[in-house]
Amino acid sequence: MTPEALVYDALKNLAGGRIWPDFAETDELPCIVYQVVGGEPVNYLTGEQPDKQKVRVQVSAWAGESRIAASELGQQVEEAIRTATHLQPEVATGRLATFDEETKCRGTRQDFYIFA
Template identity: 65%
Template sequence: MTAEEHIYDTLKHLAGGRVFPDFAPEGEDLPLIVYQAVGGEPANFVSGDQPDKQHTRMQVSVWAATRLQASELGDQVERAVRAATALQTEVAAGRVAVYDEETKYRGTRQDFYLFC
């Protein structure tokens, strides 16, 4: 299972199931969650073998109509990711508040290291 599949399985019960890789479809209802792999630290073996697990840096953004809704959903995301033992999560950074001028959406963005 890929890191993207793992994070989707972990978050799919939040935001009314509106959880998307890379970007949300245009016109999607709020609140919603978007995730994407933004790097990581690959394991390299002298033998050249492919590792069984990936060490992926995953960025999770939430979008909502209000700052309070975005903050609450961001907290739910962090709790869910920390609790998912299959992900072996390390929180890379605290949540960052974001605002989209065009849509007027408020959000949070947070990075996690996943070893899965």
């Protein structure tokens, strides 16, 4: 499975199933958007292809005009990824409160490393 598929699988029960890679495909809220934003390559001297990768994933949780709802959804995201032990997750950053001026929506953004 790709890192994106594994992250989706960990989050799929949140936000009414509105989980999207790269950008939200609907205006319906709440929703979660995630993307791989880097990582740490695994390299072997033999040139062998590693069977796992360590990637950095950024997850944004959007919950409309309520800061409290956005923070609660962000906490749910963190818990879902932390408890997906098969991803060997590492929390890379704390949650960052964010606001989209155009839509007036509040959200959170947080980065994680996964090794899968």
